[in-house]
Amino acid sequence: MSKPEALRRGVAEPFWRTKTLEAMTPSEWESLCDGCGRCCLIKLEDDETGEVHHTDIGCTLLDGLTCRCRDYARRQKRVPDCVRLTPEAVRTIPWLPPTCAYRLVRDGEPLYPWHPLVSGRASSVHEAGISVRGRLSGNEEEFSDDELPDRIVAWPGSDPDAR
Template identity: 85%
Template sequence: MGSPRAPRRGAAVPSNEFWRTKSLEAMTSEEWESLCDGCGRCCLIKLEDEDTGEVHHTDIGCTLLDGIGCRCRDYAHRQKRVPDCVRLTPEAVRTIPWLPPTCAYRLVRDGEPLFDWHPLVSGRASSVHEAGISVRGRLSGNEEEFLDEEYPERIVDWPGLLPDEE
């Protein structure tokens, strides 16, 4: 897989640039879902420091995260199967502090362009993996493979960093 390339934002973009012209609330369901680049970073187990409120990412995936495809194995029923699964909505995107800096929902929220490896820009779903953005090859396992007391040992910085910061 090689090291992540530094992202270039605003490279050649398809003509239907809805993410540049629509607010999160104005997007259709199809547009909303297509913002997800399939990196899987938001599906990593996170730990919150009770004293400071600081959120720490681990390299442990949710029980439903497919570490190769970097997608949910049961997206339609995820909230029934994983009760604390966070459903992204425009309101949630505006309040969740732990969305990765590469996340299209966060970028659109902040009026920033998508990276050139985003599938909406590149036209290829595989570009997120080729750029080294996804969790593919980075997971230590899924949550059922670890005891709760092992989670702190699995804290990593990369999910909260841009590729050129890793």
């Protein structure tokens, strides 16, 4: 439904289409996360090129079944290099997945149909094959630093074009 049509029908536009990232309430902000877990994968940066490579290894707190943090409230105390997403961070982080709602809203793009805010179901991100569920080789404590380059995968940075 186009914006003029929605207004004629009296249907309010969803908050992610009308608000800036900065204007969102804390609950709106948190609801943008689709629960895919891709941002919680270990990433390697090429020192020479600055290119970021995703691995199929999760953060120590990433639950591979739920694709959520096991200790979200204390994550930054437990994992000091955990990146807290803020509007400023969303504008500067180069490794956010192309499917990430924070990135899509930042760029004025629509959310994917499988996003829980659109589908109305938290499981839709998993059903669409977007999440890390079933794709992790393990968590970071299970691998040595020397093994990380062998775990580089392309899928976390790919856009499934599932709109």
